[in-house]
Amino acid sequence: MKILASLSLAGGQGKTTTATLLGKHLAAAGYTVLVIDGDPQSNLTTFLGHEVAQNEPTLLEVMKASVELEDAIYETKIKNLYLIPSDDGLDNAQEYLSTTGMGAMVLRKRLSPGQGTFDICLIDSPPQRSQICKSIIGAADRIVVPCEATVKGFGSLVRTLEAVNELKDLDAAKAELMGVIPFRDRWVGANQTQESRSVIEAMREEVGEDLVLPSIRESEQFKKAISQQTTLAELGVPDLAYPFDVLVERIESMEAVAVA
Ligand SMILES: Nc1ncnc2c1ncn2[C@@H]1O[C@H](COP(=O)(O)OP(=O)(O)OP(=O)(O)O)[C@@H](O)[C@H]1O
């Protein structure tokens, strides 16, 4: 099982959009995919049409090891796509993770029983540098950072990469950067806006040409694909899914990850 996190330490950068659409894209390509909602705002859970019932196990219970991993995994309406949901109770994981002393290691350990069952695990993260966020970074083999093509977005990219590097420095994480996805890349007709162009250029200088993936264009179609619980291809705009096509190729070419 290859574990990827959709990560950014700022709000509204496209983390949940990326996790949702990439998950559907991989499932449609025939992979068995586990998506995990690592954000107490639980947008991913909502986007996949799941409602957490009272007393139903979620990511919180998985983190605390009060249930088996498989008891918190639910089918979605999409073939091959499974979900570990969350609700705002996930905030209670903060204290648990900070008192274990090994918070960054917890999620990776909890996911190890899924190694033989799923091909790919995608984790959506919260927008703060929290204990939950550290545990997600610690669990990941690869990190995808969506980043709004604005000056503010670029600042969040720099902070996000710093946070990952700090954990790697302490040997609390081993995730490599799989790529940065410019989010809400704006074009007017055939012309990219000046801000989008210059910010994406700055991203290339920051992480290197090869690690800046094709953009998620500014478009209502992405919101539509999510709210109508469909894919960009099914909406008739397969070209907009190009960033996910490239991500699938990169995931396919990842080396097999050792069983934890
Ligand atoms: N291609 C797009 N063009 C314009 N807006 C988009 C596009 N894709 C998604 N959006 C909108 O951008 C907003 C932010 O996206 P998303 O929720 O994926 O970000 P996030 O990083 O997960 O945010 P948070 O940190 O709050 O969880 C959402 O309101 C979403 O509907």
Ligand SMILES: [Mg+2]
């Ligand atoms: Mg989100």
